[in-house]
Amino acid sequence: MTMRYEKGHKETTRHRIIEVASQRFRQDGVAASGLSGIMTEAGLTNGAFYPHFESKEALVRDTVAYALNCQHEKLKETLQKAGIEAAIRGYLSMDHLNALGKGCPSAALVPEIARASEETRAAYFTGLEEYVATLAEYLPEATPKTASQRAMALFGLMLGTLQIARAAPEPAVAKAILNNGIKTALMLIRENPDAREETFR
Amino acid sequence: MTMRYEKGHKETTRHRIIEVASQRFRQDGVAASGLSGIMTEAGLTNGAFYPHFESKEALVRDTVAYALNCQHEKLKETLQKAGIEAAIRGYLSMDHLNALGKGCPSAALVPEIARASEETRAAYFTGLEEYVATLAEYLPEATPKTASQRAMALFGLMLGTLQIARAAPEPAVAKAILNNGIKTALMLIRENPDAREETFR
DNA sequence: TGTACATCAGTGAACGCGCGTTCACTGATGTAC
DNA sequence: TGTACATCAGTGAACGCGCGTTCACTGATGTAC
Numbered sequence: 001m002t003m004r005y006e007k008g009h010k011e012t013t014r015h016r017i018i019e020v021a022s023q024r025f026r027q028d029g030v031a032a033s034g035l036s037g038i039m040t041e042a043g044l045t046n047g048a049f050y051p052h053f054e055s056k057e058a059l060v061r062d063t064v065a066y067a068l069n070c071q072h073e074k075l076k077e078t079l080q081k082a083g084i085e086a087a088i089r090g091y092l093s094m095d096h097l098n099a100l101g102k103g104c105p106s107a108a109l110v111p112e113i114a115r116a117s118e119e120t121r122a123a124y125f126t127g128l129e130e131y132v133a134t135l136a137e138y139l140p141e142a143t144p145k146t147a148s149q150r151a152m153a154l155f156g157l158m159l160g161t162l163q164i165a166r167a168a169p170e171p172a173v174a175k176a177i178l179n180n181g182i183k184t185a186l187m188l189i190r191e192n193p194d195a196r197e198e199t200f201r
Numbered sequence: 202m203t204m205r206y207e208k209g210h211k212e213t214t215r216h217r218i219i220e221v222a223s224q225r226f227r228q229d230g231v232a233a234s235g236l237s238g239i240m241t242e243a244g245l246t247n248g249a250f251y252p253h254f255e256s257k258e259a260l261v262r263d264t265v266a267y268a269l270n271c272q273h274e275k276l277k278e279t280l281q282k283a284g285i286e287a288a289i290r291g292y293l294s295m296d297h298l299n300a301l302g303k304g305c306p307s308a309a310l311v312p313e314i315a316r317a318s319e320e321t322r323a324a325y326f327t328g329l330e331e332y333v334a335t336l337a338e339y340l341p342e343a344t345p346k347t348a349s350q351r352a353m354a355l356f357g358l359m360l361g362t363l364q365i366a367r368a369a370p371e372p373a374v375a376k377a378i379l380n381n382g383i384k385t386a387l388m389l390i391r392e393n394p395d396a397r398e399e400t401f402r
Numbered sequence: 403t404g405t406a407c408a409t410c411a412g413t414g415a416a417c418g419c420g421c422g423t424t425c426a427c428t429g430a431t432g433t434a435c
Numbered sequence: 436t437g438t439a440c441a442t443c444a445g446t447g448a449a450c451g452c453g454c455g456t457t458c459a460c461t462g463a464t465g466t467a468c
Contacts, residue, residue, distance in 0.1 A: 010444065029313060031232035034421060047425080048445050056422065100315075106365070108312055112230060114301075114367035122370040152378060153362065153385035157354065160361030164307070164353070166315035169323040177353060184354035184389070211411065235454060248458080249412050257455065406467085413461070421453080428446070434439085 014052045017042045022067040026108035027101035061120040067105035068127035084138040088185045091158050092178040107162045215253045218243045223268040227309035228302035262321040268306035269328035285339040289386045293379040308363045
């Protein structure tokens with residue numbers, strides 16, 4: 001058995017590259033992040049990239065899936081410990097707004113993902129559906145289907161609101177937008193759409 | 202008076218560059234769009250860029266402001282002719298989803314704008330506030346302040362939902378997400394948040 | 403009327419640089435016999 | 436026990452290319468006298 005490095009060394013290195021990439025992609029965007037910079041930060045040289053990944057596109061695919069999974073794990077923990085209102089407040093917080101590189105990959109990258117290959121989009125979307133499904137479990141909806149629909153809209157609101165707040169040139173304005181988003185999101189989860197449907201029909 | 206070209210020629214050229222850039226930036230992203238390509242599509246050579254703009258960043262700033270203004274004009278027209286429900290349905294439509302290069306600049310570019318210089322963000326945000334203010338005029342809220350807050354959350358929902366739908370690998374899934382967004386957005390504008398506040402307090 | 407000069411939008415070659423990708427190589431470890 | 440060879444994660448120089456930016460120049464028009 002050949003074993004220059006300890007068992008699983010290559011997997012560890014690969015994971016380190018993904019970890020670094022997941023931060024840099026979110027921080028600077030995919031197109032603006034170079035592989036050389038990522039490899040250097042991972043403590044490697046240029047050439048070591050290709051034994052691990054077929055191409056930059058392949059790294060993007062795997063990195064997006066990884067980052068989304070991390071975000072999902074964090075969400076589960078918050079939901080279990082503190083419930084859905086806390087999850088919403090955490091997502092729409094100044095801490096999250098300022099933690100671009102470690103925050104929600106959707107908020108940082110979704111337009112770039114939408115322009116990516118179908119494989120990358122498929123990888124992203126699988127992760128997203130799982131994420132939203134977890135959110136749906138904590139919604140007080142009548143049926144799983146309405147819960148899942150409501151969760152998707154709720155996440156759209158959270159995602160869009162965080163992105164807009166991040167573009168605001170003044171922190172005070174950003175904060176006001178986030179708070180307004182929280183208010184509306186909470187309203188959204190406490191309304192039962194089916195129960196109300198006849199009200200305005 | 203020196204006048205090689207008809208009066209206003211330079212302004213026309215400048216406008217043409219911005220027009221081309223506004224499409225390419227939305228289509229491919231700012232970082233992935235080269236100035237050479239933009240200038241060629243505008244029927245000019247590389248070197249003609251700098252008599253018109255100080256830098257790529259300056260083009261981004263002016264282009265984002267321009268595209269947002271165009272979007273704002275279109276919104277006004279739709280609202281006047283067909284009302285807010287039609288505006289929401291138009292925004293969350295497959296036509297808009299597929300018209301990336303001519304669609305909402307926020308949906309295509311907001312994470313890149315959030316990473317841009319403070320000047321670019323300020324230019325964007327001014328346009329965004331005007332856009333959302335117009336939306337607010339058509340909301341049945343008690344006060345201008347609540348209307349403007351509701352409009353911002355509504356736009357966050359529309360923006361996030363369109364972006365997520367664009368990332369979906371299958372059109373049928375995208376369409377379902379858009380329809381779900383419409384349903385929730387309509388519910389949002391027909392609910393009066395202040396009137397309901399005591400209901401769950 | 404003719405000539406010398408000024409203006410200036412746009413040309414197109416060139417600058418240095420970093421990109422994604424390739425590849426011959428290194429060197430530490432293990433195996434074969 | 437010693438020597439020849441295989442393995443393979445990682446090295447680092449090099450590839451062609453397109454990037455944002457600069458600049459000497461063109462050429463059509465107008466002005467001066």
